[in-house]
Amino acid sequence: xxxxxxxxxxxxxxxxxxxxxxxxxxxxxxxxxxxxxxxxxxxxxxxxxxxxxxxxxxxxxxxxxxxxxxxxxxxxxxxxxxxxxxxxxxxxxxxxxxxxxxxxxxxxxxxxxxxxxxxxxxxxxxxxxxxxxxxxxxxxxxxxxxxxxxxxxxxxxxxxxxxxxxxxxxxxxxxxxxxxxxxxxxxxxxxxxxxxxxxxxxxxxxxxxxxxxxxxxxxxxxxxxxxxxxxxxxxxxxxxxxxxxxxxxxxxxxxxxxxxxxx
Amino acid sequence: xxxxxxxxxxxxxxxxxxxxxxxxxxxxxxxxxxxxxxxxxxxxxxxxxxxxxxxxxxxxxxxxxxxxxxxxxxxxxxxxxxxxxxxxxxxxxxxxxxxxxxxxxxxxxxxxxxxxxxxxxxxxxxxxxxxxxxxxxxxxxxxxxxxxxxxxxxxxxxxxxxxxxxxxxxxxxxxxxxxxxxxxxxxxxxxxxxxxxxxxxxxxxxxxxxxxxxxxxxxxxxxxxxxxxxxxxxxxxxxxxxxxxxxxxxxxxxxxxxxxxxxxxx
Numbered sequence: 348x349x350x351x352x353x354x355x356x357x358x359x360x361x362x363x364x365x366x367x368x369x370x371x372x373x374x375x376x377x378x379x380x381x382x383x384x385x386x387x388x389x390x391x392x393x394x395x396x397x398x399x400x401x402x403x404x405x406x407x408x409x410x411x412x413x414x415x416x417x418x419x420x421x422x423x424x425x426x427x428x429x430x431x432x433x434x435x436x437x438x439x440x441x442x443x444x445x446x447x448x449x450x451x452x453x454x455x456x457x458x459x460x461x462x463x464x465x466x467x468x469x470x471x472x473x474x475x476x477x478x479x480x481x482x483x484x485x486x487x488x489x490x491x492x493x494x495x496x497x498x499x500x501x502x503x504x505x506x507x508x509x510x511x512x513x514x515x516x517x518x519x520x521x522x523x524x525x526x527x528x529x530x531x532x533x534x535x536x537x538x539x540x541x542x543x544x545x546x547x548x549x550x551x552x553x554x555x556x557x558x559x560x561x562x563x564x565x566x567x568x569x570x571x572x573x574x575x576x577x578x579x580x581x582x583x584x585x586x587x588x589x590x591x592x593x594x595x596x597x598x599x600x601x602x603x604x605x606x607x608x609x610x
Numbered sequence: 611x612x613x614x615x616x617x618x619x620x621x622x623x624x625x626x627x628x629x630x631x632x633x634x635x636x637x638x639x640x641x642x643x644x645x646x647x648x649x650x651x652x653x654x655x656x657x658x659x660x661x662x663x664x665x666x667x668x669x670x671x672x673x674x675x676x677x678x679x680x681x682x683x684x685x686x687x688x689x690x691x692x693x694x695x696x697x698x699x700x701x702x703x704x705x706x707x708x709x710x711x712x713x714x715x716x717x718x719x720x721x722x723x724x725x726x727x728x729x730x731x732x733x734x735x736x737x738x739x740x741x742x743x744x745x746x747x748x749x750x751x752x753x754x755x756x757x758x759x760x761x762x763x764x765x766x767x768x769x770x771x772x773x774x775x776x777x778x779x780x781x782x783x784x785x786x787x788x789x790x791x792x793x794x795x796x797x798x799x800x801x802x803x804x805x806x807x808x809x810x811x812x813x814x815x816x817x818x819x820x821x822x823x824x825x826x827x828x829x830x831x832x833x834x835x836x837x838x839x840x841x842x843x844x845x846x847x848x849x850x851x852x853x854x855x856x857x858x859x860x861x862x863x864x865x866x867x868x869x870x871x872x873x874x875x876x
Contacts, residue, residue, distance in 0.1 A: 389849065403841075407841075430846065433846075555829065559828070563828065567840070577840055578841075580842045
């Protein structure tokens with residue numbers, strides 16, 4: 348094989364460089380967004396964290412029946428939708444039949460992240476404009492079913508108090524192993540509390556160094572007054588290097604040595 | 611139904627937390643200390659007027675030696691009473707040196723101090739009388755070395771004259787004449803900078819501690835478990851840091867690719 352020789356300095360194509368930089372930035376943004384949804388490109392520690400969450404949820408809600416898990420938070424932007432989505436995907440990865448419901452009919456986000464149409468969805472079903480079979484979509488990429496929020500109604504709270512909700516959950520319990528419900532923040536609107544009678548356990552998402560204790564206390568008070576079963580907290584946003592357990596058992600050499608052989 | 615307990619009104623503060631605050635912010639504390647130290651240095655050099663000291667020492671006695679007194683007569687007349695009287699004269703001359711007449715007259719002969727008030731002049735002069743010695747040490751402080759020396763010399767001259775007017779049998783003899791100081795005695799730049807550095811470090815640390823104590827945010831999962839009777843089911847790392855890793859890897863391969871394009875030729 349001929350050896351390549353250095354001859355001259357590279358000729359810089361500035362126009363091409365600009366195009367390449369733009370496309371790389373877009374690629375980075377797409378990748379960054381994708382990374383928040385569990386996939387092959389998700390960092391290893393995040394995958395393991397969701398596996399641990401999945402295991403804890405399963406063991407804290409024993410029994411063979413369908414489990415309805417509600418994921419909420421005290422205030423917006425604490426990672427409850429991400430938690431709901433990734434918990435659903437993680438449960439599906441071990442062969443469970445999972446339905447993810449986007450019950451946040453004010454600011455729905457699940458449909459966009461799952462790349463499915465937002466309507467018809469839960470609100471359309473509750474007003475009688477769509478059937479459940481039309482509203483529930485299958486997302487083959489992640490192996491879950493998704494019931495998006497649907498068209499944004501003028502009174503989501505009133506819709507959730509309808510009788511159809513009871514029928515819906517009763518029917519879903521016969522079909523799925525887990526129903527994960529992405530709920531709006533507890534302190535903002537009462538929607539999460541209204542569904543307390545249908546939800547077997549609540550996960551309260553909290554973001555480290557962002558969420559205030561006052562807000563968490565208020566959220567717990569609301570849930571307690573509704574006789575909700577609080578399964579536990581999900582703490583989002585911790586730095587990856589701070590976990591001693593991860594440092595000891597999942598340092599680079601160990602990880603690369605073992606995953607290359609397993610993959 | 612899981613139980614939850616009310617948020618505690620009394621919080622337990624772990625003393626280790628103070629160490630954690632320091633370790634977490636050590637570089638900021640060091641930076642604050644350095645900034646304060648630099649500020650102290652600048653302040654010392656720019657804002658503080660250097661002060662100079664000029665001193666003289668004088669011996670005070672009650673023996674008035676004149677041409678008519680022989681050496682034998684001087685020796686015979688010296689006794690314990692004379693020595694005690696000298697000490698008393700020392701206190702007298704201490705008052706004479708700080709008197710209005712001496713200071714005003716001395717200031718009149720010193721360029722720059724002609725219009726100074728008596729109070730200001732008195733603050734510029736300090737005296738020390740060592741024990742068991744008929745000596746007085748006078749220190750004059752001024753913001754100019756020549757002024758300090760001239761004022762000290764003028765004080766010595768007028769104090770001697772005024773003392774002999776008041777107590778004829780007394781005399782004040784200069785042991786060390788005042789000299790012009792070569793360097794200011796104040797401010798002490800090194801001690802000012804050191805003090806400012808320490809103050810900066812301590813203030814910044816106290817500020818960080820206060821901010822940490824009043825911080826009502828959830829710090830980590832342990833904080834949640836300590837405060838509430840609810841388990842933390844999962845601790846999800848910050849996945850956005852992963853996108854930074856990707857950017858680094860992508861740019862590295864991007865640069866290699868670009869160099870490969872026109873750099874190597876067969």
